[in-house]
Amino acid sequence: MAAMDARGIDPRALLAVLVTHEHTDHISGLRVLLKKLRIPLYATAEVLERLRWDGVIAPDQEAFTVEAGRPFSVGSLVIDGFDTPHDSVHSVGYRVQTPDGRRVAVATDMGYISDGVASVLTGCDLVMIESNYESGMLSVCDYPYYLKRRIASNLGHLSNDGCAKELTRLVRTGSTRFILGHLSENSNTPEMAYQSALTALTQCGMHEGRDFLLQVARRSAPSEMVTL
Template structure:
C-alpha cells in the first residue's frame, strides 16, 4: 500500500508526504514547522513515522521550515551536494545535522522505500525531482520547478502510478499580472516553471504510457487559478479520447493546506 498527500503546494510553500506501510518521507519543507506538523496531524500522519526529508532545491518555498523541522523530527536530510552547500551557507543546515548528498540519477533507500532522483531544469543551485517506489511496486513521482520537460524527466515519469506535475502558470495571466518584466521572463524561461498547457500535453503522454493518477502542483498565486490548471489538463486529456475516472484521475493540490490522502 502506498500513500500520497501534499501538505502544501504552491508559490508560497511546498511539502509532500509519501509513504508505504512501514516507511515515509517528506519531499521539501517550505512552510513553518508548526504549519507542517498541523497539516500532518489533520491527515493522521504520525511525525515519528517520517524517516527522512528529501529536498528538491534551496528556494525558500521549499526549505523555509526545514531547519526547525529537522531538529523536531531528528531525521536525516537528502539533497544534492550543491544544495547542501547552499543550505549550510544560509544557516539552514546546522552543524551536527545528518545530511546525505544525492547525485541526480542516484538510487537510495529510506526504510523500505526505493528513491530515484532526477535533474529538473530550474534556476537554482541544483534542482531535482524524486520518484519513490514502495515494496508492493507502486511508483509515485514529484516533478515540479522546471522550465521544460526534458527527455530524462519524461523517462522517469513514464509508468508511474501517480505523478504530481507542476502546472504553475497560465500565460495570459502571467502576461497581465503585476510581476516585473524580468520575473515574468524568468518564470516563462527554460529554467523557470511549467505552464498549464505544457503540463497538460505531458499528461497525455503519461496516460499513453500507463500512468493514471495525476496531481497538479506548485500553482502560482498570482498567475494561475486551480480552475484554470484543472481545465487545461482535463480538456487536453478528454480531447485526446481519455476518460476521467476510467483512464485517469485528476486533482489540484491545495496551496493553503493539506490535500486529501491518496491511497494506492
C-alpha cells in the first residue's frame, strides 16, 4: 500500500490481485491487502488451496481459479496465465493484453525458459523477466549447498546468463522493453544483472535506446512507472 502511495496510485483503483505462487516472498502482505480492499484474488487451484489451508486468505475471500492457456478478463484487460518451471505447488506467470492490443508479460521464478514460456513471451511489447543470480556469486555466497543446488536447478531461478540469452531472442522477435526482476540480494547485484543483459544485446548488434529499453526493478522500493 505504501508503495502505491509513493507512486500516486489510489489502492481503491485496483480491480484484483493475481498471485504467481505461494512462496512467502510473493504473498507477504496479501492477507492485509485483501482485507482492506475487498477485491478478487486470482491464482491456480493448487495455490488457492494452499493459501486457504495456511490461513493466508479468509474462507469467504472471493477467488477465481487460473488455468494455464485459458484467458480471463479483469476489467478491460485480457490475461493469460502460463506455467513456469519452479519448485512450488504450482507456479505461473501472467501475460496481460490491453484493449488496443499491447501485451505485457511478467515471468519470474523459473529455472529455465521452457518452450511454453518462450512462446508466451514472444511478441510482447514489455517483458518483466527474472534475472535472479550471477553464477559466480552464487557459488561463493554463504547459502548452504542444498540451497545453491536448488536455485541453480531447472526448478529454481533464472540466472543472469539465462535471462540475457532469452532477451537476445526476444529483441529479435519484436520485443523492445525489458525490466529485469527478482534479483537476489546475496548472489546478484543490479549492476551485474544489467551489464549481463546489455552485453548480450549489444553483442548481437542491438543498441540501447534505439532497439530496446532496459531497466532493473528495485528490490525493496517502488520502481519507476512505465507507460506503454
